[in-house]
Amino acid sequence: MSRAHVLDLVGTLARLGLAAVWLVSGxxxxxxxxxTVVAVRAYDVLPRAAVDVVAAVLPxxxxxxGLLLLLGIGTRLVxxxxxxxxxxxxxxxxxxxxxxxxxxxGCFGGGGxxxxxxxxxxxxxxxxxxxxxxxxxxxVRPHTLLSMDARLTAGRT
Amino acid sequence: MGGASxxxxxxxxxAAAQRLAAAGIQVPEKRSNPALxxxxxxxxxxxxxxxxxxxxxxxxxxxxxxPTYTATASGAVVTAGTGKxxxxxxxxxxxxxxxxxxxAYGNEIVSALNEGKLTVRYHSIAILDSRSTPPGYSTRAxxxxxxxxxxxxxxxxxxxxxxxxxxxxxxxxxxxQLVQLGTELGAKGDFAACVTGAKNAAAxxxxxxxxxxxxxxxxxxxxxTPTVVANGAMVDLNNTGWLKAIIG
Numbered sequence: 471m472s473r474a475h476v477l478d479l480v481g482t483l484a485r486l487g488l489a490a491v492w493l494v495s496g497x498x499x500x501x502x503x504x505x506t507v508v509a510v511r512a513y514d515v516l517p518r519a520a521v522d523v524v525a526a527v528l529p530x531x532x533x534x535x536g537l538l539l540l541l542g543i544g545t546r547l548v549x550x551x552x553x554x555x556x557x558x559x560x561x562x563x564x565x566x567x568x569x570x571x572x573x574x575x576g577c578f579g580g581g582g583x584x585x586x587x588x589x590x591x592x593x594x595x596x597x598x599x600x601x602x603x604x605x606x607x608x609x610v611r612p613h614t615l616l617s618m619d620a621r622l623t624a625g626r627t
Numbered sequence: 628m629g630g631a632s633x634x635x636x637x638x639x640x641x642a643a644a645q646r647l648a649a650a651g652i653q654v655p656e657k658r659s660n661p662a663l664x665x666x667x668x669x670x671x672x673x674x675x676x677x678x679x680x681x682x683x684x685x686x687x688x689x690x691x692x693x694p695t696y697t698a699t700a701s702g703a704v705v706t707a708g709t710g711k712x713x714x715x716x717x718x719x720x721x722x723x724x725x726x727x728x729x730x731a732y733g734n735e736i737v738s739a740l741n742e743g744k745l746t747v748r749y750h751s752i753a754i755l756d757s758r759s760t761p762p763g764y765s766t767r768a769x770x771x772x773x774x775x776x777x778x779x780x781x782x783x784x785x786x787x788x789x790x791x792x793x794x795x796x797x798x799x800x801x802x803x804q805l806v807q808l809g810t811e812l813g814a815k816g817d818f819a820a821c822v823t824g825a826k827n828a829a830a831x832x833x834x835x836x837x838x839x840x841x842x843x844x845x846x847x848x849x850x851x852t853p854t855v856v857a858n859g860a861m862v863d864l865n866n867t868g869w870l871k872a873i874i875g
Contacts, residue, residue, distance in 0.1 A: 503680065508723045514794045522685065527677030534673035544666035551670075571796050582723060583758055583795035622661050 481614040484604040488552060489539035491601055496532030498579030503529070509581020512573040513562050531555075542617025549608035556602045560595055567591040688730045691790070694782030696740040698749075700773055703827060703834035705749040705781060708740035712874045715748045715856040717838055720768035720788045721755040721795060728853040728864065729789040735870050737782070744874050749785070751827070752835050752852055755795065764799030767822075769831040771805040774821035778814035787812070 499506045507525040510516070516524060535555070538548045563575050572586040575594045612619070647653075698707040718725045739745035751773055753765035768788055775784035787808050793799040800808070806819045821827075839850045844861065846854075855862040857873045866872075 503684065504724060504727050507727055511723055512795065514796070522681060523677075526681035526684065527674055530673040530676045530680075531670065534669045538666055538669055543669075544660075544662035547663065547666055573796075585757070619662055 477611060478613060478615050481607060481611055482616060484607045485539050485542060485545060485614045485617070488549070488601060488604040488608070489536045491604075492532045492536030492539065492552070494536075495578050496529045496534075496536055499525075499529035499576075500533065502579060505579065505581060506576065509574070509576025512571070512576070512582045513566055514569075514571060515562065515565065542614055542619050543622070545608055545614060545617060545619050546612035549605045549612060553602055553605040553609060556598050556605060560598045560602070563591055563594050563598070684731070687732070687734060689734070691786050692734045692737045692741070694737045694741060694786070696737070696743075696782055698776055698781040700776040700781075703751040703769065703773060703830040705751065705773065705776055707747045707749060707782065708743065708745050710739065710743050710745035710874075712739075712744060713746045713748065713857070714862070714870075714873060715750060717750045717752050717844065717850075717852050717854040717856075719752045719755050719765050719852045720772065720792065721758055721765045721799065722852045723792070723795065724851075725853045726789050726792045729786075731867075732864075732870060733786065733789070737786075739870065739874055740782075745870075750834055750838060751831050752838055753831050754835060754839070754850070754852060758795045759793070759799045760796060761798065764793065766828050766831050767802065767805065767825070768799070770825050770827045771802075771809065771822045773827035773830070774818055775809055775812075775814065778809060778816055778818040778821075780809055780812040780814050780818075783812050784809055784814075 499509075503525060506529060507521060510525045510528070511518070511521045532555075535548055535552055538544060539552070559575070559577065566573050567589070572584050572589050574581050574584050574588075574590070576582065577594060577597070608614075696708040698705050700706070718728075736745065736747060740747060751769035753769050755765045756762045759765070772781065772785055772788060775781040778784075791800065791808070802823050806822050809818045809822070838844055838854075841850070843859075844850050844854050844856070846861070853864070855864060855869070857869075862869050862873070
């Protein structure tokens with residue numbers, strides 16, 4: 471197995487892993503939109519009307535990113551978008567932590583205020599940084615196996 | 628000059644293309660990237676779906692319907708309206724899901740109360756006292772709402788407390804702000820003394836403990852707000868037509 475093959479394989483796993491993250495997180499948010507409103511509101515950053523907009527759009531945006539990664543369409547671009555979204559999430563959790571709020575990130579459904587001792591900010595940020603690493607790999611080296619990108623490029627004359 | 632150099636460049640490019648073709652090299656034509664188009668299309672669809680969801684969720688929550696019903700209080704339970712259909716509503720004024728419930732169904736409930744089709748027994752619950760800093764906003768808000776009954780402003784005050792709901796973890800509205808909210812609505816009698824004196828706090832605590840201990844109000848062994856009970860059974864609030872089904 472050549473070095474390029476190994477790198478392709480690693481990239482493929484990163485792509486499918488990140489796809490799974492977005493599909494699961496987006497679906498869990500979409501099936502309980504009330505809870506998603508509560509989760510977004512708990513960050514205490516946006517005005518109430520904007521909370522509703524974010525809570526309605528975010529789940530479907532996550533699912534869209536997940537589908538695009540699953541199929542491998544525009545992998546680099548979608549990885550950039552994923553990275554930006556993850557940085558926003560990390561910023562949101564960090565500001566909540568810094569301000570002394572006690573919330574659950576609601577990353578995979580759930581969310582909202584929790585008892586002051588029940589926060590998990592470190593775990594939540596470490597997890598997001600891990601996902602960010604997957605996105606970073608795909609930004610740097612978007613070539614993967616089993617991707618539509620390969621077909622779309624091959625089809626060009 | 629310009630025209631001549633352009634012609635010269637074109638001639639050179641053609642010659643270069645001919646040499647490449649002679650060598651068997653195909654130069655790919657520049658085209659718009661289909662992947663980019665698909666990504667944009669999928670993201671646009673996702674945003675549109677979100678927009679439709681937002682529209683559907685907000686369609687019932689326009690400007691607040693002005694209440695014209697009357698309310699009486701007994702302990703920490705406020706009986707609103709005089710309609711034949713009766714529901715029990717358990718709310719905590721700090722509970723974000725209660726705010727969502729009021730946003731989604733408040734106008735429908737107020738309209739039914741105004742039209743004399745519905746009676747609502749509002750149970751003033753304080754289960755989130757620990758979720759404000761300093762603790763106790765749930766009890767203070769519930770107390771103020773009960774003070775609003777003899778002051779003759781409960782229907783609008785109830786709406787205002789949810790419209791101005793503070794975030795969990797915040798200090799919440801101060802007693803002075805709770806008083807001011809009522810004064811703006813034309814509270815009669817000694818509303819301010821009732822609010823600052825926490826006159827109904829004991830009744831709120833008693834009602835809260837009673838609700839927590841009632842197995843008929845529990846989901847998975849746990850009492851939560853909002854809880855709505857009709858005809859002796861908890862109402863499934865995921866069914867958006869629940870109120871129509873009850874009023875008939």
